[in-house]
Amino acid sequence: MSRWLRALAILLLAASCGGGGSGVAPRNLDDACAILQERPGYYRAFRNAEHKWGVPVHVQMATIYQESKFISDARTPLRFTLGVIPMGRQSSAFGYSQALDGTWDEYVEEQGGWRARRDDIHDATDFMGWYMAQSNEQLGIPFSDARRHYLAYHEGRTGYRRGSYNAKSWLMRVADDVGERSRIYQVQLAGCRYAR
Numbered sequence: 001m002s003r004w005l006r007a008l009a010i011l012l013l014a015a016s017c018g019g020g021g022s023g024v025a026p027r028n029l030d031d032a033c034a035i036l037q038e039r040p041g042y043y044r045a046f047r048n049a050e051h052k053w054g055v056p057v058h059v060q061m062a063t064i065y066q067e068s069k070f071i072s073d074a075r076t077p078l079r080f081t082l083g084v085i086p087m088g089r090q091s092s093a094f095g096y097s098q099a100l101d102g103t104w105d106e107y108v109e110e111q112g113g114w115r116a117r118r119d120d121i122h123d124a125t126d127f128m129g130w131y132m133a134q135s136n137e138q139l140g141i142p143f144s145d146a147r148r149h150y151l152a153y154h155e156g157r158t159g160y161r162r163g164s165y166n167a168k169s170w171l172m173r174v175a176d177d178v179g180e181r182s183r184i185y186q187v188q189l190a191g192c193r194y195a196r
Contacts, residue, residue, distance in 0.1 A: 023073040032061055032185040033192035035070065042070075045122040053129030054136070058189055059146040060125055062182035063153060066174065067098040072119040096124035103131070128153075135160075147179030 028034035036043045046057040064070055072095060093100055095118025099107070107127050108116055116123040135141050135152040139160060142148075152160040154171060165171050 023071055025069045025071050029065060029069060032058070032188040035061070036192065039070075042121055045125040048122065049125040049129035052126065053133040054143045055129045055132045055149075056144055056186070058182050058186040059132070059144065059149060060128055061185050062146045062178050063128060063150055064096050064124070065181055066150065066178050068096050070096065072096055072121070095119045096121055097128045099124070099127055107131070145179075146182030147175045150175045150178040
């Protein structure tokens with residue numbers, strides 16, 4: 001019986017690891033080339049989304065960095081009552097792109113991707129491209145403007161139209177950081193052999 005329990009414990013531990021460390025960020029998040037070298041599949045996903053939707057690779061990468069630090073199963077923090085009683089997550093955001101349940105469902109319905117998963121880099125980048133293409137069309141945000149795309153991504157297009165971000169100085173700083181990271185990634189990618 002002891003041997004059986006030990007085998008069950010090992011099996012449960014292995015199952016809880018999430019299949020090969022997909023929930024682990026790349027080692028050097030400040031170097032776009034290092035990210036692509038460590039995770040070659042990422043570049044294919046970014047390029048596919050760029051070709052399909054028009055959103056540059058560096059804009060996608062900067063947004064995913066901000067949203068999830070490239071962690072496939074990223075979630076928002078738990079909320080607590082009385083400092084100790086868990087009351088659920090701050091939102092339904094999940095995965096690389098931190099897509100909310102409702103927005104993800106809209107994407108799946110519109111794009112016919114019923115098997116799409118938020119913790120799959122190909123699906124997450126396609127979702128992001130889809131969302132930003134709509135922001136480009138409806139709000140006139142240039143595809144290369146990571147800062148404004150991030151504001152529309154975070155606040156939603158209706159919130160962006162209303163300028164809800166103007167009352168959030170912390171969000172304006174984050175959007176500035178996204179814009180700067182996008183520029184840095186763009187320069188790095190220009191000299192990166194993995195991005196050709």
